[in-house]
Amino acid sequence: MTFKSFLAASVAFASLTPAAWAQSAPPSTAAAAPVSSLVSAVDIPYQQFTLKNGLRVVVHTDRKAPVVAVSVWYDVGSKHEPKGKTGFAHLFEHLMFNGSENAPGDFFEPLQQVGATDFNGTTYFDRTNYFETVPRAALDRALFLESDRMGYLTGAITQGVLDEQRGVVQNEKRQGDNQPYGLLEYKLTEGLFPASHPYGHTTIGSMADLDAATLTTVKDWFRDHYGPNNAVLVLAGDIDVATARPLVEKYFGAIPAGPKSVAPPAAVPASLPGPSSAVIKDNVPATMIVRTWAVPGLNDPAAAPLDVAAGVLGGLQSSRLDNELVKRDKLAVQVSADNSSFAQVGTFTINAIVRPGVDPAVVSRRIDEIMAEFLKNGPTADEVNRYVTQTVSRRISGLESVGGFGGKAVALAEGALYSNDPGYYKKQLARLAAQTPASVKAAADQWLSRPSFSVQVVPGKRDAYEEAKVPPAVAVQAAPEPAAKGTRGPLPTVGQIAGLSFPKVEHARLSNGVEIVYAQRATVPMTQAVLSFDAGAAADVADKLGTQALTLAMIDEGTRTLNSVQLAEAKERLGATIGTNSSADRTTLSLQVPSANLGAASQIWADVARAPAFPESEFGRVKTQQLTQIQLELTSPNGLAQRMLPRLISPNSPYAKAQGSGDPRAVQALTRADLVAFQQAWLRPDKAKIFVVSDRPLGEIRQLMEQRFGDWRATGTAGQKAFPPAGAATRPRIVLIDRPDSPQSLIVAGAQTGLKGTDDLLPYEVGNDALGGSFLGRINMDLRETKHWSYGAGGNFRRYEMAAPYAVQAPVQANQTGPSIAAMRGDIAGYVGAQPMTQAEFERAINGATRSLSGDFETSGDVLRAMQANDLYKRPDDYYATITQKYRALTLPQVNAATKAVIDPGKFVWLVVGDAKQVQPQLGTLGLPVEVMPAAAVAAPVATAAPATPAPAQR
Structure with a gap:
């Protein structure tokens, strides 16, 4: 069941008087906390034991909230699927949510009843996992459910259930295929690995193999792979090993072991005889160039230096590919690089979306040149440090959660399943922190000088492919729900659930009247803050839709003291993330940073908010990026719908202006003065509030915010949003x-x-x-x-x-x-x-x-x-x-x-x-009038009866 574009562009925030901002110091050059101190903050103490049937259990105690994350990881993924059974692991993930012998019906029913959060399941090359976070008083029920589908499932799998979930999985596949660039993953997989390689097919599988699945084959698949001796159970949260052991014995102890687990299929990074490439056509607005290499997996010493290499090349906001291809040469509108480490192999991938009008061959050649220079000279020590600091900072933040898709239970389970060490995350972080320019260069020399596989996705009518065929309509027979066998007794009852302990919210004001809304949370040494402006999509300029989006894209392209690259580097050295966002009603500038670096990071944050430079030198590039994003929205099902629905249901409201990245004709005509006018009218202190959650006390936070924002004064006229009375009902x-x-x-x-x-x-x-x-x-x-x-x-x-x-x-x-x-x-x-x-x-x-x-x-x-x-x-x-x-x-x-x-x-x-x-x-049979329009027509702007009024621009 199964992430930026800050597009960007010059003079100080015109709503500030130069004298006011001159009183504030430029962004701090204070040294950041050393990476070693950040790494030492990452600690997930655990204990473990193993049942007689082979089930490995890992327990981590975290008493911050009365909840427990339950995470079951099975050593079965798509790499285990033989020819003719592709997609089976993922199909089984769905089947195992559809009820078991003693808990028939959908598993979401009893989980929702107990207030489970973060509950889901995923499948990938190396594993299938199921997870939920439940109130401590509901742990018995969660363990009953997980153990029942581990040991008592096959009797609940009927032909109706199989047909039902096969149809759901096939529609999940269609949903992915239906996106722009949606066929790329298939082409990359087949070009990088031979079909016989364990990693040589995608996890979603093929339609034909899914169609061929029978009751016998799926039940045999279950018996071979889902026994307790092929699984890891992690309990993290309000639990300890003394309490966990008898509970796990009670619910899982009687499940017999499955077939003796075998060594994982032999899988080594595929070696291509020479560079190879492919071209595919798709209904996309711009050519995408992807270059990929097979590399070692996460247990190999090369994994950490390759992570750094990917970050330096295309993972940082200040990455080499971004600085060269996007910002300097203006050949691409977006670039990235990523090292994906799986249990046995990995893939190192560079991705570039070519700027419209640019010859893709030129972009390919520049990628080759940048890679050659990197392999020749390697990264700098500052590049390595910036990447490692950012990565560790994000890991600290992510581990505040006990479960879900990336919390502490996940870290422990991954280590246990992939590396036979629940604490492997510590080794990974230690290896990352130990990287040097020499070690990164050595790994890159060894693995990225090998032949790569390249794909270009070019605009055009999508190439025909067999699996696009939609099956003929057939009568649907609902899968009947069998009665519970009752061989293990009823579902455990739920005890008294502890009430919510929501942190105390406090308020303070700066000397200029800006309010601080604050709560203290000490579970991780991080500070998260949001500068929230009363603006949002409803404040966009009615006849210039996309003004707000372009203003936000330009806001971190430089300040009066730092250019775009210097700004990105300064944030990365501190492990700080500064981002923009907009809802219908609010526009926000956010900060997340280790609290040890809050002082310096908050100075950069304030510099972005108060003195963005909007440089003319970046304006054309950022505008092109936004225009390309608009064209992408016009080829995406979700993009088209999100742009069109607001004007259909709220035609006379400012909320009708929520049309993706804006009107392409209006964005094309926007000038720097338009952005200044929007910023003056809306992103100003009299429309701002500061929200902070931190481990640092309010007094310290207020003093820091006063230094950063207390002398900020608004000038000119503030924008106003006007909402007319509710109009007539829309025409069905x-x-x-x-x-x-x-x-x-x-x-x-x-x-x-x-x-x-x-x-x-x-x-x-x-x-x-x-x-x-x-x-x-x-x-x-x-x-x-x-x-x-x-x-x-x-x-x-x-x-x-x-x-x-x-x-x-x-x-x-x-x-x-x-x-x-x-x-x-x-x-x-x-x-x-x-x-x-x-x-x-x-x-x-x-x-x-x-x-x-x-x-x-x-x-x-x-x-x-x-x-x-x-x-x-x-x-x-x-x-x-x-x-x-x-x-x-x-x-x-x-x-x-x-x-x-x-x-x-x-x-x-x-x-x-x-x-x-x-x-x-x-x-035609639905009794409603039908209007048909081409996708291109969705780009048309919409007038609103109540436009927002900006202030005049001040130069």
């Missing part, structure tokens, strides 16, 4: 955006509700849980689990400050587009009509929402987002600390009445992105 219809040769259609729809984000939406959100708000919602269960026409579908209230429309979304296989719209209309109509939320669905929603609170706010980032939401929606600081009582006060009749009052299925506007020649005939 279907708008079909023609995107030829799409194996899937993306369906989105929405309607206004009369609600605002500042209203109390709790009853409405509870009411939506069983319709579209969770995996178990009726829309998803219908289209995915029952009909298996989609990989996932759902709906939610899009909560903005001044509006809260309801929207649904479903990517579906192309030949089921019309029936899928009919099914969703029926699901919605029934839910607000004759089949409202049931008592069982209501209780599940309330239990899930209240029991998950400790997991929902486990990390500093969670708390920081909650503080900003409370401010935006005008809620008290203790909103989440007291929300359980609010949930418990709700009643089913109240929730059903609230849902029925605001969701009107007759008011929805439906938007379909798909192949008109396949889709249009399916829409």
Whole structure:
């Protein structure tokens, strides 16, 4: 079930008076904390034991919250699949979520009931894993469920279940294929490895092999690979080994060992006889050049220096490829390099998107020249140090979580499974910190001087490929749910779940009136801060959509004291991440940094906020990057939908301006003066608040923020957002955006509700849980689990400050587009009509929402987002600390009445992105008018009845 573009460009922030900023010192050149001190902060103490049946158990104690991460990793991935069974490991990941002999039905049901968070599963070359973070009082239930699917699964796999999940997996494959550049992974894999190599096919597998899977073959696959002696169980959180051992013995001890585990299939980095290349055509806006090498895996000493090499070449904001190809030569709009280390092999990849109008051969030649220079001279000591500092900083932040996709349980499980050492993360960090220019050059010489495989994806009609075919429509038989066998007793009950301990939120003001909203979290030595401006997409310039995006892209392209490269390098030496973002209502400039480097990093942060240079020398490049991004949006199903839906459901609102990266004609005409005008009007201290979560005390934070921002004064006229009264209801219809040769259609729809984000939406959100708000919602269960026409579908209230429309979304296989719209209309109509939320669905929603609170706010980032939401929606600081009582006060009749009052299925506007020649005939029976438009027409701007007013530019 299975990441930048800061595009950029000169003179000081014109809303500052030069005298005001001159009083502040230029960014600090203070030395950063040494990498060794950062590495020493990364520590996950653990204990382990092994059951008689071979199950290896690793336990880490973290008492910061009453939750436990449960993570089960099986030593089976796509590298274990023989010819004819590609995709089996991933198919089984899905099957193992569909119920077991003593816990039939979807596993998400009992997990949501107990308030599980971060629950999911993944498959890749080397492993399949399942994970959930649960309240400590629900640990018994989680262990029962995990042990039941480990030891008691095959009896629950029926032909109906197999057919159902096979259809879901195939739609997951179509969903990936349907994206721009979506076929690249297949071509890279087949060109780098022979088909017989364990890493020689993609994890998703082939349609033919998935179709050929039978009940016998999948059950045999399970028996061969999913025994306890082929797995690692990690428990991390509010647990200790003395408590864990008897629980694990109780639930897993009786499961017999599977076949004796065998050595992993022989896999060494493939050696190409010489450089080779391929060209594929796709509906993309710009040529992509990819160059890849097979290299050693994560246990090899070369892994760490190759990580550094990738970072220096294309992983840092100041990387060589970015500085040369993008910023200096202006040959590419985006570049990257990555070293992906798997258990036995790795892939080192360079990726460049060619600037439109540039000959790709020129870009390829420059890549060769940059690589040759790197191999000849290696990196500098400063480059190595910057990469290592950034990497360790991010690792510290990521390990605040006990589970999920990248927390402490993951680090321990990866080490145990791939390296026979749960503490292998320490060795990896130590090796990284020990890298020198010489060691990096040596590894690069050995592995990157070998022949590479290159692919160019060029604009054009997508090459035909067999797996794009959509199967004929067939009658769907729902998989019946068998009764629980009951051989292990009932599901364990859930004990008393501890209430949420939300940190105390405090407030302070700077001498210029800017408010600080602060909470202290000491679990990791990090500070996260957000400078939030009352702006957002609603503040974009109505006839110049994309102004805000270009302003934000340019804001870190240099300040009065640092140019673009110097700025990037300064951040990297401190392990600091400074980024921009925009929601419908707010524009933000964020900072994340080890607290040991907060002083120097906050000075750079303030310099970016207060004195961006907007250099003319960078303006054209950054504008081209944004224009290319717009063209990418116009070839992407999601990009097209996200640009079009706001103007269909909010045509007279400032929120209709949320159209991706903007209007290409307007962006092309933008000048530096336009960006200055936007910055003066909106990114100013009288529209700002500072939100901080840190291990450092408020007094220290306030003093530092006063030094950085206390003398900041606004000048000129502030921008104003005007929201007109709610207009007439939108005209229900279907708008079909023609995107030829799409194996899937993306369906989105929405309607206004009369609600605002500042209203109390709790009853409405509870009411939506069983319709579209969770995996178990009726829309998803219908289209995915029952009909298996989609990989996932759902709906939610899009909560903005001044509006809260309801929207649904479903990517579906192309030949089921019309029936899928009919099914969703029926699901919605029934839910607000004759089949409202049931008592069982209501209780599940309330239990899930209240029991998950400790997991929902486990990390500093969670708390920081909650503080900003409370401010935006005008809620008290203790909103989440007291929300359980609010949930418990709700009643089913109240929730059903609230849902029925605001969701009107007759008011929805439906938007379909798909192949008109396949889709249009399916829409005629739905009783709605159908409008067809080409994808290129989505670039057209939209006027709003209430434009935001910027201040005049000041030079």
